[in-house]
Amino acid sequence: MLKKFTLIISVMLACGWSANAQSFNITDYGAVAGGQTLNTQFIQKAVDAAAAKGGGKVIVPQGIFLTGTIHLKSNVEFFLDKGAILTGSTNLSDYERTDRWYAILIADKQSNIKITGYGTIDGQGKALAKNVIKLVKNGAIIDEFKLNRPDEHLRPQLIEIQNSAHVQIKHVTLKDAACWVQTYNKCTDLLIDSINVQSTAFWNNDGIDVVDCKDVKIKNCNINAADDGICLKSSDRASACQNIEISNCRVRSSASAIKFGTASLGGFKQINVHDIEIYDTYRVAIALEIVDGGTMEDVIVSNINARNTGGAIFIRLGQRKGDIPGILRRVNISNVTVDIPKGKPDAGYDIAGPPEEDIYPHNLLPTEIVGLPGHPVRDVKLENINITYGGGADKKHAFVSLDSLASIPERASEYPEFSMFGELPAWGIYARHAENIQLKNVTIRYKETDFRAAIVMDDVKKLIVDGLNIPTASTDAVIVLRKVSNEVIKKLKTPVAAKKAVVRKL
Incomplete structure (x- = not known):
């Protein structure tokens, strides 16, 4: 019994827990509410005092407290009381940075x-x-000012934590960053639980960014973001995002709701995404991308309910960086329901997705699984999938003939987006350069007539279709196969007779 008690106490101390942890109210160190006084030094004094005692709870009480950068330290809990608002300064000079980003709350090696x-x-x-833009235009900061905005690294985030272990973010509301809202880089044992992100203030407002982290749980979160909702990235070829679970979250995005990439040097391994509600999302519900030479494998996505999104699923193996393309394999997506409208899904939001029609004109886009010649996406299973499209495609707007499938561009080195190929010849599912693709109990339909084939498979080795329901079709060529080998198609339901529904092209 004594050994067991000693073990429990040892674990508590190792995790920075203490039954008698001291509290450090920032007002006791000089902080003043009201939103006018810059409280950076006073809040930092409270954090430093807690750290000097071996840990403790820094309390931000009710009120508005203006601040610049605060450096968090080991064994310190930064607690915002109900009614407390920690407001970031609008002056860039009030911020400090890690070797990566400016932020309000920063931690490195803690x-x-x-x-x-x-x-x-x-x-x-x-x-x-706006103030950063003024600095750039006045010449105080040198910046390329791409896309009429300053570089991301010049626009402070709310939270930037890197090279740290045993990190918890719980219950707080995170509002209106100038760039990404929060980034966790090379952290282990990270928990993000029950937070509320409301950030539609400016471009690049990703809700949550996790970079090359291991042993991560993101759960019970509500995300409303002007850019990607929850995004995993990999910026180090020697590292990866690994052993990550994302669950029970509600996500809205003016980009993609759940995204792996685009930074994908190391990769993504053993990722489980489940029980996610997605709504009013400009691009796709689920985007899985390897374009920088990394490896994506053992990914499970399940129980996704998405309504009013620009697309359902986008899986892409490209070659933006690296001597050879990476690896994308062993992806299992199941129990997914998606409703794709005819109109713009995020219309009316403060920062809505940019118009792409001028670059790559297209009708509504299908689910896409696309690799590269000689480097296929491998081992993808779509099971119990139900996707409804708005339909209403117009040949005058965009058209790709089924006799010219080879003309669809590869765009191997381009930034990966579901619209990157422009118009596609299928309205439901399009796969190219893939191997071992399984469709089981899949239903796809449209609300308004679409002249395109429902499914196009191009350069696919080993295709298994077991239960495919396509209740709507306006052409005899419901499923088009080009350079497809070793295929099995059974339990096919379409308005067109099976012999006519499946068409081969050279």
Whole structure:
């Protein structure tokens, strides 16, 4: 019994837990509410005092507290009380950075960090970004100013934690960053639980970015983001995102809701995404991308309910960086329901997705599984999938003949997006350069007539279709196969007789 008790105490101390952890109220160190006084030094004093005692709870009480960058430290819980608003300064000079980003809350090489409570961190992103733009235009900052906006690294985030272990972010509201809302880079044992992200202040407002982290749980979160909702990235070829679970979240995005990439040097391994509600999302519900030479494998996506999204699923193996393409294999997606409207899904939001029609004109886009010649996407299974498309495609708007499938561009080195190929010859599912693709109990339909084939498979080795229901079709060529070998198609239901429904092209 004594050994067991000693073990429990040892674990508690290792994790920075203490039954008698001290509290450090920032007002006791000089912080003043009201939103006018810059409280950076006073809040930092409270954090430093807690760290000097071996850990403790730094309390931001009710009120508006203006601040620049605060450096979090090991064994310190940063707690925002109900009604507390930690407001980021709109002056870039009030911020410090890691070797990567400016942010309000920063930690590097720390352990046992918590950001908790029922208050709000408000980045004042719109005003802050405008002030950064002024600095660029006045010549105070040198920047290429691409796409009429300053570089991401010049626009502070709310949270930037890197090279740290045992990190918890719970319950807080994160509002209006000038760039990505929060980034966790090379962290282990990361928990993000029950947070509320509301950030539509400026471009690149990703909701959550996890970069090359291991042992991560993201759950019970509500995300409303002007860019990708929950995004996994890999910026180090020697590292990867690994052993990550994303569950029970509600996500809206003016880009993609759940995305792996685009940075994908190391890759993504053993990822489980389940029980996600997605709505009003400009691009796709699920985007899985390897374009920088990394490896994506052992990915499970299940129980996804998406309504009013631009697309359902986008799986892409490209070659943006690296001597050879990476590897994308062993992806299992199941129990997914998606409703894709005819119109723009995120119309009316503050920062809506940019118009892409001028670059690559297209009708509504299908689910896409696309590799490269000689480097296929492998071992993808879609099971219990139900996708409804708005339909209404118009040949005058965009058209690709089924006799010219080879003309669809590869665009191996381009930025990966579901619209990158422009118009596609299928309205439901399009796969190219793939191997061992399984469709089991899949239903796809449209609301308004679409002149295209429902499914096009091009350069696919080993195709298994077991239960495919396509209740709507306006052409005899429902399924088109080009350079497809070793295929099995059974339990096919279409308005067209099976002998006519499946068509081969050279």
